[in-house]
Amino acid sequence: MQIFGKTNINFIKWRWHAIVVSSLVIVAGIGQIIAQGGPRLGVDFSGGTALVLRFDGPISEDAVRTALSGIEGNKSVQQYGPASANEVFVRLPQGPVAEEGTNLDDSAQRVDDLIRAANLGVFTRESTEIVGPVVGADLQRKGIYATLTAMLGIMVYVGFRFRFTFAFGAVVATFHDVLVTLVMLNWFGYELSLNIVAALLTMTGYSVNDTIVIFDRVRENSRTSRRDGLENVVNTSVNQMLGRTIITSGTTFIAVMGLYFYGGEVLQGFAFTMLVGIVVGTYSTVFIAAAVAIGLSKPSPAVVAADAKRNRAKK
Numbered sequence: 404m405q406i407f408g409k410t411n412i413n414f415i416k417w418r419w420h421a422i423v424v425s426s427l428v429i430v431a432g433i434g435q436i437i438a439q440g441g442p443r444l445g446v447d448f449s450g451g452t453a454l455v456l457r458f459d460g461p462i463s464e465d466a467v468r469t470a471l472s473g474i475e476g477n478k479s480v481q482q483y484g485p486a487s488a489n490e491v492f493v494r495l496p497q498g499p500v501a502e503e504g505t506n507l508d509d510s511a512q513r514v515d516d517l518i519r520a521a522n523l524g525v526f527t528r529e530s531t532e533i534v535g536p537v538v539g540a541d542l543q544r545k546g547i548y549a550t551l552t553a554m555l556g557i558m559v560y561v562g563f564r565f566r567f568t569f570a571f572g573a574v575v576a577t578f579h580d581v582l583v584t585l586v587m588l589n590w591f592g593y594e595l596s597l598n599i600v601a602a603l604l605t606m607t608g609y610s611v612n613d614t615i616v617i618f619d620r621v622r623e624n625s626r627t628s629r630r631d632g633l634e635n636v637v638n639t640s641v642n643q644m645l646g647r648t649i650i651t652s653g654t655t656f657i658a659v660m661g662l663y664f665y666g667g668e669v670l671q672g673f674a675f676t677m678l679v680g681i682v683v684g685t686y687s688t689v690f691i692a693a694a695v696a697i698g699l700s701k702p703s704p705a706v707v708a709a710d711a712k713r714n715r716a717k718k
């Protein structure tokens with residue numbers, strides 16, 4: 404759909420500016436993660452107990468936090484959902500609390516007992532998530548393996564279908580998307596969980612799909628415009644596919660927005676990851692993947708000088 408008509412925007416002109424901005428965001432984000440002692444890991448990966456408690460009346464986080472002051476360790480107490488829901492999220496990391504009994508559910512039961520003893524009102528436990536340390540470490544390892552395997556598969560597929568320079572550009576762009584998304588998740592206070600990993604894998608597939616569409620048009624245009632440099636061919640290809648990119652990304656973004664606002668707290672992290680991934684993936688296709696492919700496809704100065712020398716000799 405030619406919703407923009409014939410555009411002639413010089414996207415490649417701004418690739419270095421985009422690379423600088425992306426680098427600053429990634430470096431600042433990684434610096435913050437290191438300063439805080441590592442990424443925020445959810446119960447899925449760190450192990451521990453997570454509870455959602457629904458009270459019959461209004462309840463404050465401080466009151467719940469005070470009631471649980473007898474539990475050792477770094478506890479997390481925060482409002483869950485809208486204030487009118489009167490729900491509180493309680494997270495207890497794996498540690499002395501769970502080791503006091505022979506059952507991991509002892510920590511959840513102790514939370515119930517302490518809140519009842521504090522007379523904070525009638526409440527029900529809406530959900531309970533308990534993960535042991537061994538399971539959490541195993542899930543964390545498998546999540547890393549799944550992400551790395553996805554990137555390796557992307558490189559093999561794009562390298563087989565196009566060429567290695569394009570494959571390397573696609574992988575660099577995908578790795579860029581994952582890093583930027585992780586930084587955004589940390590900045591907005593989301594914890595890494597299995598839902599987030601699922602969204603990251605979905606996002607990498609979405610991003611590489613957009614990259615392949617652009618690269619496929621670059622390959623077609625290269626056959627008919629052999630005299631044009633790769634930069635001009637890429638620019639032409641991106642402009643030709645601009646309408647398709649905007650429509651696809653825009654409609655997907657709107658659908659995920661609905662999931663973010665109406666999917667509930669459980670799916671909010673997944674939806675947020677997808678929203679960031681859609682924007683970053685579209686951006687990286689042009690400014691990261693194409694820039695890397697162009698940079699690797701250009702012959703080195705030594706090769707250019709040798710070719711010029713051979714041409715002069717022939718003359």
